[in-house]
Amino acid sequence: MSTFLVIWVGQVISIIGSSLTGFAMSVWVYQTTGSVTKFSVVILFTVLPGIVMSPVVGTLVDMWDRRWLMILSNVGAALSVLAVAALFYANMLRFWHICFLAGATSLSNAVLSPALTASISLIVPKKHFGRASGMSQFGEATSQIIAPLLGGLLITIIKIEGILLLDGVTYFVATIMLLLVRIPRPEAVRRDTGDGVSMWRKAASGWTYLLARPGLFSLLVFFAITNFAVSMSNILITPLVLSFADSGVYASVISVAGAGLLAGSILMSLWGGPQRRIYGVFGYGLLLGLALILEGLRPNPYLIGVALFIIGCIAPVANGCIIPILQTKTPPELQGRVFAAVRLVAWFSVPIAYIAAGPLADKVFGPLLAEGGALAGSVGQLIGVGRGRGIGLLLIVLGLLSMVATVRGYFYPLLLNVDTEMPDAILDKAAEGV
Numbered sequence: 151m152s153t154f155l156v157i158w159v160g161q162v163i164s165i166i167g168s169s170l171t172g173f174a175m176s177v178w179v180y181q182t183t184g185s186v187t188k189f190s191v192v193i194l195f196t197v198l199p200g201i202v203m204s205p206v207v208g209t210l211v212d213m214w215d216r217r218w219l220m221i222l223s224n225v226g227a228a229l230s231v232l233a234v235a236a237l238f239y240a241n242m243l244r245f246w247h248i249c250f251l252a253g254a255t256s257l258s259n260a261v262l263s264p265a266l267t268a269s270i271s272l273i274v275p276k277k278h279f280g281r282a283s284g285m286s287q288f289g290e291a292t293s294q295i296i297a298p299l300l301g302g303l304l305i306t307i308i309k310i311e312g313i314l315l316l317d318g319v320t321y322f323v324a325t326i327m328l329l330l331v332r333i334p335r336p337e338a339v340r341r342d343t344g345d346g347v348s349m350w351r352k353a354a355s356g357w358t359y360l361l362a363r364p365g366l367f368s369l370l371v372f373f374a375i376t377n378f379a380v381s382m383s384n385i386l387i388t389p390l391v392l393s394f395a396d397s398g399v400y401a402s403v404i405s406v407a408g409a410g411l412l413a414g415s416i417l418m419s420l421w422g423g424p425q426r427r428i429y430g431v432f433g434y435g436l437l438l439g440l441a442l443i444l445e446g447l448r449p450n451p452y453l454i455g456v457a458l459f460i461i462g463c464i465a466p467v468a469n470g471c472i473i474p475i476l477q478t479k480t481p482p483e484l485q486g487r488v489f490a491a492v493r494l495v496a497w498f499s500v501p502i503a504y505i506a507a508g509p510l511a512d513k514v515f516g517p518l519l520a521e522g523g524a525l526a527g528s529v530g531q532l533i534g535v536g537r538g539r540g541i542g543l544l545l546i547v548l549g550l551l552s553m554v555a556t557v558r559g560y561f562y563p564l565l566l567n568v569d570t571e572m573p574d575a576i577l578d579k580a581a582e583g584v
Contacts, residue, residue, distance in 0.1 A: 153273040153331045154282055157266070160327030162289035164224065167320030168255065169297035171231060172196075174305060174313040175248055188245060194501070195252035200260035201497050205353040207260050208490025212483055213352070216265045217333040221325050223261040228321030230254035235314035263493060268485035269333050271477045276574075279474035280427070284418025287466040291411035336482035356487025359480065365568035366479060368559065369431070373472055374495045375555045376435055379548040380461065381503035383442055386511060386541050387458070393538025394449040406455040410462025417463070418470040428569050430471035435556030437464050442549030446542035447533055475568060481575045507544075515547075516540030 179192060211219060234251045237243045266286070274282045304313050360367045391400045424430045437460055444457035480488045518525040519539040526535045533542050559565045 151274060151278060151282075153333070154270065154285075156327050156331050157269075158285055158289075160324035161262075161266070161286070162292065164320045164324035165289040166293045166296055167317040168227075169293035170301050170304065170313050171251075171317040173297045173301035174310045175251070177301075177305065178243075178310055179245070179248060183245065192248055192252050195249045196256050197497055197500060198256070199253045200256040201494060203257060203260050204264075204490045204494040204497075205356075205487075208264055208356055208487035209353040211261070211265045211268055211486025211490070212336075215333075215335060216269045216486070217328055217331070219265045220262055221328050223258045223265070224321045224325040224328070227255055227258035228318045228325070231314050231321065232318040235311050235318065238311045238314060260493070264486050264489040267473060267477070267489045268482070271482050271485060272334050272336065273331075276478060278422060279477050280421070280423035280470040281419055283470040283473045284415050284420075284422070284466050287469060288412070288415040288419060291408065291415045291462075291466070294408040295405070295412060353487060353490075356484060356489075356491040359484055359488055360491060363479070363572065365564040365572050366476065368562060368565040369472065369475065369568055370492060370495055372431065372435070372555055372559050372565070373492070374499055376438055376468070376552055377496050378499040378503050379438065379442065379552050380465075381500045382507045383445065383461075383545055383548060385504050385507045386545060387445070387454070389511070390445070390449075390538055390541045390545070391451065391454060393541070395451055399451050403451055403455050403458060407458035407462045410459035411465060412462075413459075414463035414466035418466045423467065423470045423474070426569060427471035427475050428566060430467055431475075432556050432560055434464050434468035434471070435552050435559070438468075439549040439551075439553035439556065442545050442552065446545030446549070449534065449538060449542070478574050479568070479572055511541050511544055514540075515544040519543055 175192070179188060230251055234243065234247055237247055270279065270282050301313065304316075308316070360370060387403075388400065391403055441457040441460040441464075444460075445454050447453065476488060476492065477485065517523055517540070519530050519533070519535050519542075520526065521535055523530070523535065525543070529543060530539065533539060533546070
């Protein structure tokens with residue numbers, strides 16, 4: 151675990167720096183343009199380049215030295231941040247520069263995430279895969295709590311350009327940590343002298359591997375369904391809370407979600423997850439469904455806060471079970487492509503959920519529970535009618551979707567037994583010897 155710990159420290163520092171930059175850039179875009187549309191474009195640039203390049207990135211992760219890929223990714227992101235800082239300092243910063251920075255960050259994450267995840271099976275003992283996943287999410291949880299608090303303070307002290315410079319420094323810290331360690335290459339990659347297979351055929355082999363193993367593919371489908379439900383609930387929670395409370399209540403509720411995420415990541419870091427990891431996956435699906443139903447049940451900030459804490463707490467447990475299953479069942483030389491496919495599915499559900507959330511809430515569910523709506527006299531008697539209640543009903547439907555997917559998965563033997571009947575592709579001694 152020592153090699154992973156060194157890398158992990160650098161990544162946590164870098165994630166916090168990137169979150170501070172994200173906060174600062176959000177402030178700049180709003181203050182400068184006052185446009186929600188332009189802010190949405192920036193959000194799109196933080197997602198789209200990574201999605202488009204995922205298949206190619208996965209192939210490169212399996213073909214090239216993963217440590218150097220992570221190093222070059224960090225250096226590229228650092229140079230991008232420092233360039234934007236220089237433009238800001240010279241009062242030459244424009245909107246498209248922010249889009250460029252968002253795109254560069256997206257590409258950096260698209261390389262870092264599968265490269266680090268695929269490296270874990272080479273530097274961490276198999277029995278600690280769950281703990282490693284929990285620790286990886288600790289940095290994200292910490293950044294969600296620290297960035298808004300520290301960012302607001304730093305903007306007044308060192309200004310936005312100072313935050314950008316600080317982010318650049320954190321990337322270089324992560325790079326130094328990577329230079330201090332060695333990540334072995336998979337044996338199969340070292341023996342590969344070139345077989346004439348095209349880049350695109352190699353990129354497709356990650357999908358081929360998953361499709362040929364129905365248990366793993368059904369796990370990916372389950373992950374896509376629950377990620378869709380979570381992504382849509384994330385976009386709906388803002389109008390839901392603001393439909394009956396002020397911004398102060400909203401800020402408090404969101405902070406509870408961050409606390410839950412931090413608690414869950416610490417739990418997974420210490421515990422490592424259940425011995426039968428698939429039970430952790432199913433437990434997540436049921437608890438997620440329950441929490442989404444609680445969110446939509448009544449316009450009550452305490453009820454919604456409890457639901458968000460539950461979701462935040464169980465998310466690291468779910469990832470700490472799903473990712474180790476994929477790591478254990480996938481040969482090291484294919485993990486870059488497999489995790490690129492998983493990342494593609496996970497991130498693709500985000501824009502789909504965001505695009506669908508508004509029309510569903512405004513055009514479908516909202517009118518159903520408006521005063522005199524079609525469901526006002528039935529469902530409305532249980533969850534209320536009026537502003538925000540259509541969103542509540544939509545969240546309840548998403549919760550039921552998660553529960554139905556979980557029950558269906560439990561009764562699908564290939565998924566239920568994916569972590570016991572399917573042979574492991576990772577030997578424990580491979581990681582113990584590092």
